[in-house]
Amino acid sequence: xxxxxxxxxxxxxxxxxxxxxxxxxxxxxxxxxxxxxxxxxxxxxxxxxxxxxxxxxxxxxxxxxxxxxxxxxxxxxxxxxxxxxxxxxxxxxxxxxxxxxxxxxxxxxxxxxxxxxxxxxxxxxxxxx
Amino acid sequence: xxxxxxxxxxxxxxxxxxxxxxxxxxxxxxxxxxxxxxxxxxxxxxxxxxxxxxxxxxxxxxxxxxxxxxxxxxxxxxxxxxxxxxxxxxxxxxxxxxxxxxxxxxxxxxxxxxxxxxxxxxxxxxxxxxxxxxxxxxxxxxxxxxxxxxxxxxxxxxxxxxxxxxxxxxxxxxxxxxxxxxxxxxxxxxxxxxxxxxxxxxxxxxxxxxxxxxxxxxxxxxxxxxxxxxxxxxxxxxxxxxxxxxxxxxxxxxxxxxxxxxxxxxxxxxxxxxxxxxxxxxxxxxxxxxxxxxxxxxxxxxxxxxxxxxxxxxxxxxxxxxxxxxxxxxxxxxxxxxxxxxxxxxxxxxxxxxxxxxxxxxxxxxxxxxxxxxxxxxxxxxxxxxxxxxxxxxxxxxxxxxxxxxxxxxxxxxxxxxxxxxxxxxxxxxxxxxxxxxxxxxxxxxxxxxxxxxxxxxxxxxxxxxxxxxxxxxxxxxxxxxxxxxxxxxxxxxxxxxxxx
Numbered sequence: 001x002x003x004x005x006x007x008x009x010x011x012x013x014x015x016x017x018x019x020x021x022x023x024x025x026x027x028x029x030x031x032x033x034x035x036x037x038x039x040x041x042x043x044x045x046x047x048x049x050x051x052x053x054x055x056x057x058x059x060x061x062x063x064x065x066x067x068x069x070x071x072x073x074x075x076x077x078x079x080x081x082x083x084x085x086x087x088x089x090x091x092x093x094x095x096x097x098x099x100x101x102x103x104x105x106x107x108x109x110x111x112x113x114x115x116x117x118x119x120x121x122x123x124x125x126x127x128x129x
Numbered sequence: 130x131x132x133x134x135x136x137x138x139x140x141x142x143x144x145x146x147x148x149x150x151x152x153x154x155x156x157x158x159x160x161x162x163x164x165x166x167x168x169x170x171x172x173x174x175x176x177x178x179x180x181x182x183x184x185x186x187x188x189x190x191x192x193x194x195x196x197x198x199x200x201x202x203x204x205x206x207x208x209x210x211x212x213x214x215x216x217x218x219x220x221x222x223x224x225x226x227x228x229x230x231x232x233x234x235x236x237x238x239x240x241x242x243x244x245x246x247x248x249x250x251x252x253x254x255x256x257x258x259x260x261x262x263x264x265x266x267x268x269x270x271x272x273x274x275x276x277x278x279x280x281x282x283x284x285x286x287x288x289x290x291x292x293x294x295x296x297x298x299x300x301x302x303x304x305x306x307x308x309x310x311x312x313x314x315x316x317x318x319x320x321x322x323x324x325x326x327x328x329x330x331x332x333x334x335x336x337x338x339x340x341x342x343x344x345x346x347x348x349x350x351x352x353x354x355x356x357x358x359x360x361x362x363x364x365x366x367x368x369x370x371x372x373x374x375x376x377x378x379x380x381x382x383x384x385x386x387x388x389x390x391x392x393x394x395x396x397x398x399x400x401x402x403x404x405x406x407x408x409x410x411x412x413x414x415x416x417x418x419x420x421x422x423x424x425x426x427x428x429x430x431x432x433x434x435x436x437x438x439x440x441x442x443x444x445x446x447x448x449x450x451x452x453x454x455x456x457x458x459x460x461x462x463x464x465x466x467x468x469x470x471x472x473x474x475x476x477x478x479x480x481x482x483x484x485x486x487x488x489x490x491x492x493x494x495x496x497x498x499x500x501x502x503x504x505x506x507x508x509x510x511x512x513x514x515x516x517x518x519x520x521x522x523x524x525x526x527x528x529x530x531x532x533x534x535x536x537x538x539x540x541x542x543x544x545x546x547x548x549x550x551x552x553x554x555x556x557x558x559x560x561x562x563x564x565x566x567x568x569x570x571x572x573x574x575x576x577x578x579x580x581x582x583x584x585x586x587x588x589x590x591x592x593x594x595x596x597x598x599x600x601x602x603x604x605x606x607x608x609x610x611x612x613x614x615x616x617x618x619x620x621x622x623x624x625x626x627x628x629x630x
Contacts, residue, residue: 014351097141115165122169 144213153192160188161259168252181252217272224627225269225402232394233262239387242596257287265399274323274333292384304383311376319363325356335411367400371429381449390489394482423464430457431563438570444503465551473543476624480536487606488525512578523575530571536613
């Protein structure tokens with residue numbers, strides 16, 4: 001019985017992917033048709049300026065630098081505590097059921113993350129200079 | 130109402146944990162954390178480096194003692210399965226754990242003087258290497274595809290950083306980014322393989338997959354075979370088997386030499402641990418499906434690894450290609466799929482770890498300042514100028530070529546005879562031919578070492594002295610390779626005891 005269900009499951013699996021394949025094919029066809037039609041209709045007058053990434057005339061390399069690369073370290077540190085929160089909320093809800101073992105595990109987890117923060121702090125990455 | 134549906138009073142019982150089974154992993158992880166803590170508390174560079182190295186070696190030693198206890202326990206009382214079947218401690222896992230740990234210890238020794246010389250941040254290096262080794266040890270005892278994946282990431286992510294560790298050297302940065310991009314891609318492929326395998330069998334446990342497949346017959350095997358193929362791709366990348374080898378020469382060449390030594394010995398052992406366990410434990414019933422695939426990987430690795438090495442002129446690149454060819458030999462033992470073949474593969478991994486670490490240990494001291502002058506011309510006349518250093522490099526490349534009286538000869542012999550035993554004559558012949566082709570390039574290195582450079586006279590004052598850490602590694606690896614070549618009996622018994630998957 002289980003066996004038949006398994007087989008059916010696998011067949012459905014392929015059927016789903018067949019739909020995906022059809023969609024991919026349709027997408028390729030549609031994009032191809034639209035771009036091809038445009039190619040046939042429009043006049044072609046190439047200029048060097050038109051091939052620059054931003055046609056507006058601004059240099060795409062030199063002018064790039066709106067966000068400071070050093071922000072990445074704050075993003076990293078934020079991520080640590082963001083993930084920590086994701087784990088702590090369900091843990092807090094189920095804490096009663098988890099008992100002492102749960103407390104010990106979470107303490108270990110938080111200490112590990114705190115160690116990372118202490119390391120970053122002592123290395124001076126939090127100082128903006 | 131938040132949490133309304135959850136009865137908070139229900140006792141949630143976690144799985145039993147056998148701390149002996151995960152002891153070596155914990156020892157390495159704790160050592161890594163202590164190193165980070167020490168670095169965070171102490172500021173002075175000199176003592177911190179010494180203390181970090183001491184802590185790292187203590188962690189490795191503790192893990193080694195625990196592995197010894199595990200070996201006795203497992204050999205006498207049989208396999209231990211713990212943490213709800215996610216970890217399976219058997220002689221096979223302990224054996225490869227020993228290979229990984231030996232390689233880790235030797236790489237730490239090599240790094241000690243290297244980091245000082247190149248003025249790199251030592252504690253971070255030790256911590257990353259210990260974490261990577263912890264991932265490798267997890268890999269050797271993993272009995273669940275999810276655990277294999279976590280171990281794969283834990284061993285890979287520190288390696289990406291380690292490959293790029295020499296931040297001032299462009300080739301090191303290049304090697305790090307290449308390894309990272311391709312490694313992340315292969316991890317994704319591996320993960321997709323897990324998903325498909327789970328879709329087909331309804332479990333991620335390796336023994337669970339085997340149980341399901343022996344109890345049920347799949348009428349449509351496409352999903353499972355696709356999953357298995359993707360898993361092979363992911364692991365083939367880690368062990369550097371052709372056609373998933375593209376990263377190897379660039380990464381091996383650019384990474385700091387102690388990291389290259391670590392990658393070629395320990396990472397290969399960990400990758401093969403997962404591969405052997407996956408094919409031997411989870412998919413023994415599908416051997417008619419995976420054996421041709423492994424055959425293809427083995428033949429391609431042997432051919433590409435041996436032939437491509439011939440046109441290289443950089444010693445680290447030559448050794449990278451030779452490591453691809455060595456993966457091919459180990460795959461032969463996997464392909465024949467007999468106890469003898471597995472024994473030969475395990476024995477090969479153990480001896481190869483010493484051969485490759487020895488060769489890279491010489492390379493860390495052979496050239497002058499910096500770590501990017503490794504062309505054959507830089508090595509010309511090395512043995513005439515510095516007989517011991519040059520002679521040892523010659524010894525290790527000849528061992529890798531498989532010259533009698535070295536371990537390299539015995540391991541190749543074992544691999545070939547296991548193939549002949551199983552009736553795989555074609556594969557044995559391909560292996561022998563590859564060994565002949567590869568011998569040419571090893572001899573080219575050896576000849577370069579003993580011919581005088583001519584032209585500019587070498588300035589001996591720039592030569593790097595052999596410090597005691599490197600000397601210790603060289604002594605151990607030389608002894609091990611000779612010992613394996615002359616008296617392989619004890620090593621073979623060790624490998625034989627480890628083949629009970």
